[in-house]
Amino acid sequence: KKCIDKIEEEKCFVDLLYADEELAIARENRRSTKTLIQGFSMGGEFLFITIPGEMFAEIGLEFKRRSYENGFKHIIISNYSNDYIGYIPIQRAFHLNTYETRLARWSRVTEDAEKIFLDKMTKLMNDLKL
Incomplete structure (x- = not known):
């Protein structure tokens, strides 16, 4: 074309x-790119997680659901923290071929980013539980 x-x-x-x-x-x-996800908790009710990019809302909502199920009552997710790897889309968004999912210097993740980030954030959350 x-x-x-x-x-x-x-x-x-x-x-x-x-x-x-x-x-x-x-x-x-x-x-590949190595980056950093950090977090801390206070009193077993408050959870703060930092993400090195712009995460789709669906990922944040799923993580908050998991956090509530594990006893956290207040969850804050900070995007654009400590690094910038671009957009972090949900897997099904890659089939739409929108700008957030296309390979570019501002978007360097693959279709498995949603699973990778949810798994890493969930592990961090479990490590931070009192």
Whole structure:
């Protein structure tokens, strides 16, 4: 599909923008990224978790549900903390091919990001229980 002659069309513009992003990432030759999730609890009721990107609300709501089931009453999730790995979408969002899920310097996670983050946050929560 050629977009060169159709640069004014929105879809072509977006496709070319992401092609440029994918090329920049390929030149970095990075296969994975290490980042940091942190948290603390107070009194067994308050839980504070930091996330290194912009997490989709569905992930945060699922984590809060798990936290409530484990006895926490007040949960705060801080996005954009200590690092920035981009958007952290839910798995089914990848099938929609929206900007949050497309590979770019501002979005570097794969379809398993939801599971990875929920698993890591849940392990941290369990470690922080009194």
